[in-house]
Amino acid sequence: MKRPSLGAMLCGLVPFAASCFSVSLWDRVYPMVLGLPFNFFWLTLWLAITPLCMWGAYRLEEPRSGKRRREQGGSL
Amino acid sequence: MALTIITAIVVIGSIVGFLARYHHKMDLEQWTVGGRGFGLVLVWLLMAGEIYTTYTFLGASGWAYSRGGPVLYILGYGPLMYVVSFYILPPLWDVGRKYKLQTQADFFQARYDSTWLGAFVALIGVVCLIPYLEIQLTGLGLIAEVASFGAIQRTPAMIIAFALVAAFVFVSGVRGVAWVSVIKDLLLVFAAIFVGIAIPHIYFGGIGDMFAALAREKPNHLTMPGATQNLGHAWYVTTVLLAGVGFYMWPHFFAASFTARSGKVLRRNAVIMPLYGLTVPLMLFVGFTAVLVLPNLSNGDLSLLTMVRKTFPAWFLGIIGGAGALTAMVTAAIQLLSGATLYAKNLFRPVLSPGMSDEQVAKVAKIMVLVLSTGAVILAIYSSLSLVSLWLLGSAGVAQFFPGVVLGLFSRRVTTAGVFAGMAAGISVVLFLMLTHRDPFYGWNAGLIALCVNFLTTATVSLLTLKQVDRLEATIRAFAAAPAGDEAGLS
Numbered sequence: 001m002k003r004p005s006l007g008a009m010l011c012g013l014v015p016f017a018a019s020c021f022s023v024s025l026w027d028r029v030y031p032m033v034l035g036l037p038f039n040f041f042w043l044t045l046w047l048a049i050t051p052l053c054m055w056g057a058y059r060l061e062e063p064r065s066g067k068r069r070r071e072q073g074g075s076l
Numbered sequence: 077m078a079l080t081i082i083t084a085i086v087v088i089g090s091i092v093g094f095l096a097r098y099h100h101k102m103d104l105e106q107w108t109v110g111g112r113g114f115g116l117v118l119v120w121l122l123m124a125g126e127i128y129t130t131y132t133f134l135g136a137s138g139w140a141y142s143r144g145g146p147v148l149y150i151l152g153y154g155p156l157m158y159v160v161s162f163y164i165l166p167p168l169w170d171v172g173r174k175y176k177l178q179t180q181a182d183f184f185q186a187r188y189d190s191t192w193l194g195a196f197v198a199l200i201g202v203v204c205l206i207p208y209l210e211i212q213l214t215g216l217g218l219i220a221e222v223a224s225f226g227a228i229q230r231t232p233a234m235i236i237a238f239a240l241v242a243a244f245v246f247v248s249g250v251r252g253v254a255w256v257s258v259i260k261d262l263l264l265v266f267a268a269i270f271v272g273i274a275i276p277h278i279y280f281g282g283i284g285d286m287f288a289a290l291a292r293e294k295p296n297h298l299t300m301p302g303a304t305q306n307l308g309h310a311w312y313v314t315t316v317l318l319a320g321v322g323f324y325m326w327p328h329f330f331a332a333s334f335t336a337r338s339g340k341v342l343r344r345n346a347v348i349m350p351l352y353g354l355t356v357p358l359m360l361f362v363g364f365t366a367v368l369v370l371p372n373l374s375n376g377d378l379s380l381l382t383m384v385r386k387t388f389p390a391w392f393l394g395i396i397g398g399a400g401a402l403t404a405m406v407t408a409a410i411q412l413l414s415g416a417t418l419y420a421k422n423l424f425r426p427v428l429s430p431g432m433s434d435e436q437v438a439k440v441a442k443i444m445v446l447v448l449s450t451g452a453v454i455l456a457i458y459s460s461l462s463l464v465s466l467w468l469l470g471s472a473g474v475a476q477f478f479p480g481v482v483l484g485l486f487s488r489r490v491t492t493a494g495v496f497a498g499m500a501a502g503i504s505v506v507l508f509l510m511l512t513h514r515d516p517f518y519g520w521n522a523g524l525i526a527l528c529v530n531f532l533t534t535a536t537v538s539l540l541t542l543k544q545v546d547r548l549e550a551t552i553r554a555f556a557a558a559p560a561g562d563e564a565g566l567s
Contacts, residue, residue, distance in 0.1 A: 003486050004163050012159045019152050020316045023309045027145070029291050029298050035284020037291065037298045040357065043151040047353050050155035054162055054347040061343065065166070 004061060011057035015050040019043055078223040081394025082401055085263070089402045090240055093256045093409075094247055128264060129407040130215030132356060133400050134377050135463030140363025142376030142462070144294075144302025147360060149315050155350035156320035162346035165324065166339035167485050171555060173334075179414065180330040180477065181422035187484040188492040189551050191426040196496065197477065198422035200503060201327040204473035205415045206452060207466040208326070212408035213238060213456035214377075214463060216401055222381040223397040231457055237405060242449045245409045245416075246442055253409045254335075260406055263399035265355055271396065272358025275383055276365050286365050297367060306516055314521035315468070322475030322523070328414035330481075377463050408449075416444035469510060472523025476502035479527075479534045484555075490534065493541040498534030502526045 019042070026042045033041040132150070139147040171177065175186045180201055185194030213234050220233030245253070276286035291298060301308045324330055336342050359380065366379040370386070373379055384396050420440035425432045432440075459466070476499050483490035505526035509515050515522035 009163075012162060015155055015159055016320075020156060020313055020320070023152075023300075023312050027148075027299050027309065027312075029295070032284065032287065032291075035282065035287060036357075037287055039145070039148055039299060040151075040287075040360075043148060044354070044357050047151065047155055047350050047356075050159065050350045051347050054159060054350075057162060058343055058347050061162075062340070065339070 004057075005064060008057040008060045011053045011060065014053045015046060018049070019046040077390040078394040078397060079220075079228070081391055082219070082223055082397040085259075085395070085398025086237070086240065086401050086405070089256045089259050089405065090243075092259060093253070095255075128261070128352070128355070128403065130212050130400065130404045131463050131467050132359060133264065133403055134215050134218060134380055135211070135467065136356060137359045137363030137366070137380040138375075138377035138462060139464045140360040141366050141373065141379040143304050143307065144297035144367075145300040146302050146304055146307035146312065147363070147464075148300070149312055149319070151353070151356060151360075152312065152316040153319035153323070154353040154356060156316060157323035158346045158349045160321055161324050161333075162343060164482060164485060165333045165342040165346065168330075168481070169333055169336055169339045169342055171485070177334060178331065179418050179421055180325075180327045181418055183330075183484070184477075184480060184495070185422065185426075187551070187555060188480075188495060190492045190496075193492055193496055194422045195427055196499070197480075198418040200473060200476070200499070201418050202415050202423070202448075204470040205327060205411050206448075206455065207461075207470040209408055209411050209415070209448065209452035210456045210459060211463050211466050212404040212411070213452055214459070214466075215404045217456065218375075218377060219381060219397045219400045219404075222378060222385055223393055225385075234453055234456060237401065238408070238449050238453055241405045241408050242412065242445050245412050245445050253406055253413065256402065256406050256409075260399060260402035263395065264403055267396050267399045268355040268358045271380070271384060272355075272361045275362050275387055278387055279365055279369050283361055286361070286368075290364055290368060293368060298364075306519060308519055310519040311516045311521060314516075314524040318475050318521050318524040318527060319471055321478050321527075322471050325474040325477040325481065326470075327418055327474070328410045330477075331414050331417075332410070375462075408452075412445050412448055415448050416441040419444045419448075468515075468521075468523070472506045472510065472515075472521070472526060473503065475523050475527050476506065476530050479531050483534065483538075489538060489542065491538045491541045494534045494536075494538030497537040498530045498532075501533040502530030505529050 027039045029037040029039070031038055036044065136147060136150050139150070168183070171183070171186070175182070177183050177186060179198070181194040181198035184197045185191055216237045217230030217234045220228045220237075221230050273283070276283045280286040280289055287298070297303060300312055324333070333342055336345075362380050362383055363376070366373070366383050370379065370382060373382060381393075381397070381400075385393050420437045424440050424444075425437055461469070479498050479502075480490075480495040484495070503526070506523060509517055509522035509525065517525055
């Protein structure tokens, strides 16, 4: 099985870095943003940003699999 | 009043479930993976339907109430599990179509060329599904109890609702589940948005004011470790990682990916699904509001329902309760379906009666639906764990499939012995740490520690048994050559 491209992997690492590994940087109540404690705001923000990162990964990955598809010409 | 509405919603949902089989001949392939013909919308509904469960609906607000800050892990891992799915589900789908895989254990059996490994995976999968089933049942019981002001006991409510679930799984299989999801998703999203905004407004004048009041009165509740002693940042990172990588290892989510029409559908799904998680913070608002408004609840899992009952008229409690009940039933249905198929196809047939036909397997699976639901009812009556704790228990178990799946898809050097040893080691560590109440272990999630042990064991034993790779050469090469998905070869 062909592995995903490096670029697509990096797109996926961004949300991990932002909403998992960096917890001690953003786990605080203040400053409150839009009425939400900061940690709450941060994670909710990343619910919305993650699809953007993965859309990037999709753009990188889909042409590759489309190419492989054509090369194999539907042989099954 | 509330109960009448709940019953009406449940009945309508069940009718849709029964009607879904219309026009489709129910063989094993149709019953388990919907004939592999689901497009973007239906797969999205099916996956969302399975993911936004009683655990999110009642459990998340319950932890916001009883634990505080640590509940943020639910917001954290939500998008990350879709990130992981982006990379593993499309190749899995390719292999699935090529080998006509229907269950998770099928995958292990085909990739590692071992019926015993398949049976082992099926056994662990079925066992881990039981706490998850129990969550749905406990949720149904809580809803009936709160909505009837204690007039209806938990136990009879659970039994009736579960008989209904078993019946529609029995009749219409995965297609029924997908269509009932449509109704319950609409209700649930509506309920979450309305309740999540209205409740903080009514008591504090707004979400911001609610948080400001909570930060003033209980300054530690909103950050980790919140109201707990040991759920700090290390726990957060390890739990988010475990839940993120482990999520699609649940047998029913794993199998749901086979229902897609193409790998592309799954990839697109992974991109848009995190947006559906935007309703989760709203559930948490309700739990946090309850901290100040209802300070003395005996069980945090009751916080959302009790807040709704206290705030709104009875008919509204009925709608929320109905949404919750349907959610629990849909989730339970899909879990029963995968548990039963796993048992019949990968454990019963290969070990006890190798000559069975697919029709006979389907029959054993349907009997197993009844056995599993009865078992879960009995456990739910006697168990006292919180909804989230039950979920964490099962997650730690199924996450142990991760090395076997990922290495199986992307590495040529992993061996059957390696995967078997790794999984056995991982499961043993989970059992030891959890049963001796050592979770979290020095601040780390026990399941993630087990997963590390699992990876190391898999790698070491694989290197020691590398000779086997030559024997499996043909299988591995066939896996690597599985077509790069999508519409190829459909003609």
